[in-house]
Amino acid sequence: LGRKLNAALSSLNRAPIVDEKVLDATLKEITSALLESDVNVKLVASLRQKVKAKVKAASDSADKTKDSNRRHLLQKAVFDELVALVDPGVEPYKPTKGKCNVIMAVGLQGNGKTTTCTKLAVHYQKRGFKSAIVCADTFRAGAFDQTRQSATKAKVAYFGSYTETDPVAIASQGVSKFKKERFEVIIVDTSGRHRQEKELFAEMVEIGNAVKPDMTVLILDASIGQAAEAQSRAFKESADFGAIIVTKMDGHAKGGGAISAVAATKTPIIFLGVGEHLHDLDRFSPQPFISKLLGLGDVQGLMEHMQDLAHQNPDKQKEMAKKLEEGKLSIRDWREQLQNVMNMGPISKIASMIPGLPQEMLQGSDEEGSLRLKRMIYITDSMTAAELDSDGSPFLETAKDGKPTALTWRVTRVAKGSGTSVREVEELLCQYRVMGNMAKQAGGKNGWLSTMQKMQ
Ligand code: GDP
Ligand code: MG
Numbered sequence: 306l307g308r309k310l311n312a313a314l315s316s317l318n319r320a321p322i323v324d325e326k327v328l329d330a331t332l333k334e335i336t337s338a339l340l341e342s343d344v345n346v347k348l349v350a351s352l353r354q355k356v357k358a359k360v361k362a363a364s365d366s367a368d369k370t371k372d373s374n375r376r377h378l379l380q381k382a383v384f385d386e387l388v389a390l391v392d393p394g395v396e397p398y399k400p401t402k403g404k405c406n407v408i409m410a411v412g413l414q415g416n417g418k419t420t421t422c423t424k425l426a427v428h429y430q431k432r433g434f435k436s437a438i439v440c441a442d443t444f445r446a447g448a449f450d451q452t453r454q455s456a457t458k459a460k461v462a463y464f465g466s467y468t469e470t471d472p473v474a475i476a477s478q479g480v481s482k483f484k485k486e487r488f489e490v491i492i493v494d495t496s497g498r499h500r501q502e503k504e505l506f507a508e509m510v511e512i513g514n515a516v517k518p519d520m521t522v523l524i525l526d527a528s529i530g531q532a533a534e535a536q537s538r539a540f541k542e543s544a545d546f547g548a549i550i551v552t553k554m555d556g557h558a559k560g561g562g563a564i565s566a567v568a569a570t571k572t573p574i575i576f577l578g579v580g581e582h583l584h585d586l587d588r589f590s591p592q593p594f595i596s597k598l599l600g601l602g603d604v605q606g607l608m609e610h611m612q613d614l615a616h617q618n619p620d621k622q623k624e625m626a627k628k629l630e631e632g633k634l635s636i637r638d639w640r641e642q643l644q645n646v647m648n649m650g651p652i653s654k655i656a657s658m659i660p661g662l663p664q665e666m667l668q669g670s671d672e673e674g675s676l677r678l679k680r681m682i683y684i685t686d687s688m689t690a691a692e693l694d695s696d697g698s699p700f701l702e703t704a705k706d707g708k709p710t711a712l713t714w715r716v717t718r719v720a721k722g723s724g725t726s727v728r729e730v731e732e733l734l735c736q737y738r739v740m741g742n743m744a745k746q747a748g749g750k751n752g753w754l755s756t757m758q759k760m761q
Contacts, residue, residue, distance in 0.1 A: 306561050307598040309338035310387075314380065314599060323375040332356060335383060343530040343562025344390070348569075352390060356382040384595060390565050392591035397548045397573040398520040400434060405484045407491045407516055411509050411544050412524035413536075414498035417552035417578055419451050421524050422494040424578065424586040425550075426461040429490040436490040439479030440465035441472040441512055444496035452494060459583050462488065472496060473511045480516045493518065506543035513544060521546040522575070525567065530559035534566035541570065552578030555585070637693035639737055640685040643678055680725055684733050687722030700734050 313334035320327045332353050339349045359382040364375060400406035408425065410418045419442070426436040438456050440463065442448035449465035456463035464479035476493050483491045493516055495509060513521065523546040525533050533551070540546065549567050554560045554577045567574055574589045628634045634642075685693065692699050692715075700716060701709040711731050720727045 306338055306342040306558075309341070310335060311599055313338065314383070317376065317379065320376075323379060328357070328360060328379060331379065331383070339390075339561060341558070343559040344565045345531055345562070345569075348390060348565055352386045356386050359386075384599070387595045387598075388591045391568050391574075391594060393568045393571045393573050395571055395573045397575045400429065400490055400519070402434065402489060404489065405487070405491060406434075406489060406520070407480060407493065407518045409493040409495065409513060409516060409518035409521045410524055411495055411521060411540065411546060412497055413526075414445065414496070416497065416524045416526045418497060418524045419448070419455070419494055420581065421550055421552060421576075421578055421586070422452075422492045423455040423459050423461065424583055425576070426456070426490065426492055427459045427583050428576075428586055430459075430461060434489040435487065437462035437464065437479075437483045437488045437492070439463070439476055439483070439491065439493045441476040441479070441493055442496040443470050443472045443475065444498055448494075448496070455583075472508060473515050476512045477515045506540075509544040520548055523549045523572075525549055525551050525563065527551050527553045527557040527560045527563045527577075530562035531566045533563040534569050537567060537570045537572065541572075546572065548573055548575045550574065550576045550578060551589075554587075555579045633696075635694050636685060636688065636697060636737060640682060640693070643682055643685075680723075680729065681733050681736075683723040684719060684725055684730055687719045692719075697734055697737055 313331055316334070317323070317327065317331045336349055336353055339352070340346065356379070360375065360378050363378050400408075410422050410425075412418050419440075422438050426438050430436040438452055438461060440449045440452035442452075449467060452463055452465055462483070464475075464482060466475055469475050469478075472495065476495075480491055480493065493512065495512060496505070498505065521544060523537055523540050525536060527533075529536060537549065549572050551560070551563050551567065551574055557563075560577075564574060564577075577587045577589050579585045579587055628638055700712050702712045704710045711734070713727075716727055716730045716734075720730045723730075
């Protein structure tokens with residue numbers, strides 16, 4: 306979906322003038338991309354109309370709107386309407402530190418509850434919340450074993466029982482145990498299957514009454530596409546939930562359908578499950594999601610990510626986020642971010658947020674990605690203090706034709722010192738520059754993001 310939308314917008318960028326014809330062609334491409342990913346026909350038709358109306362109204366009001374303005378107007382209208390498509394306009398619950406936040410997961414069996422509970426625990430634990438999982442699924446044979454194994458692997462505390470058959474009793478025991486031990490995020494995993502649907506809903510209500518969750522999360526499988534709306538409405542009638550996680554977004558062409566259908570139920574999606582591994586959980590919020598989908602990076606997400614690291618060093622991270630936004634990140638700052646990335650989890654997750662990061666960073670296994678990152682850090686280890694504090698310019702000289710080229714002796718010295726090659730050092734400098742430029746373009750004062758904000 307992203308690739309197609311991205312293509313539609315880039316052909317718009319290439320069009321010499323933006324007239325009615327270009328407008329229609331762009332809208333047609335966008336429409337077909339959305340329909341292909343199973344977004345509801347009515348929603349798509351209304352998006353198309355709204356974009357057209359917006360562009361028309363704006364062009365009429367400013368007599369003779371300049372062409373570049375029309376282009377901008379169209380881009381912004383498309384962006385805004387795509388955001389509206391996935392935005393239910395409701396703020397989800399956010400766990401707070403120093404408090405026991407109880408989260409209960411509900412949803413049909415097989416939708417990914419147990420997997421997602423572990424991912425959530427890992428997510429919060431990485432951000433400094435002491436996290437635990439309570440397995441209140443007594444229906445499925447081996448449920449507690451599944452929790453025990455994945456929680457152990459994730460180094461997260463867990464609670465459950467092989468002998469107790471009452472899920473309400475287990476849930477209460479687990480939650481009060483972890484509350485006593487001052488856990489900050491306590492996640493209750495439930496069963497999701499019963500002989501009777503009524504029994505399932507009754508069980509959820511009982512567990513809910515017993516543990517009084519701060520947030521109940523419905524876990525939905527992306528492959529059901531538009532049916533996500535009906536399924537979430539059915540659950541809402543019995544077990545009121547305040548947030549949704551859509552799982553299996555990897556490899557499902559219908560993901561767009563599920564997300565837009567959920568937005569129609571006015572419940573915020575908080576995360577997307579994007580794989581079977583512990584770290585395959587993406588935070589969801591409408592604007593950054595669309596920005597990333599359109600290939601514009603996710604500077605906001607990246608900054609949030611940096612702020613999440615604030616429990617390690619709050620002031621430092623604030624300063625970093627500001628520098629990134631202003632495009633003033635030195636090589637030293639960048640190295641620090643690379644190190645943080647290594648501590649946060651798989652590089653591929655973070656890399657997709659960074660505008661312009663070379664595709665090869667996203668390819669290969671995460672071990673390969675980490676290894677590449679480590680080599681990058683070795684390279685910076687061989688730089689002098691002045692070089693680290695610079696914006697990379699000491700490594701450049703101006704050639705006779707006026708173009709900047711790498712300063713050979715400096716690059717060679719760093720390559721020798723770090724046991725890498727001249728090519729690798731040059732690549733690193735190049736990546737650093739690309740990152741800086743892209744971040745500046747997207748997040749800087751005259752950047753894409755703030756232009757968007759100014760126009761609102
Ligand atoms: P539960 O019955 O709701 O607890 O579901 P499980 O957590 O046991 O998951 C059912 C299956 O879906 C397992 O094989 C998981 O590995 C798989 N699964 C869960 N989330 C994702 C996801 O985001 N992507 C993919 N590809 N598979 C997932
Ligand atoms: Mg389960």
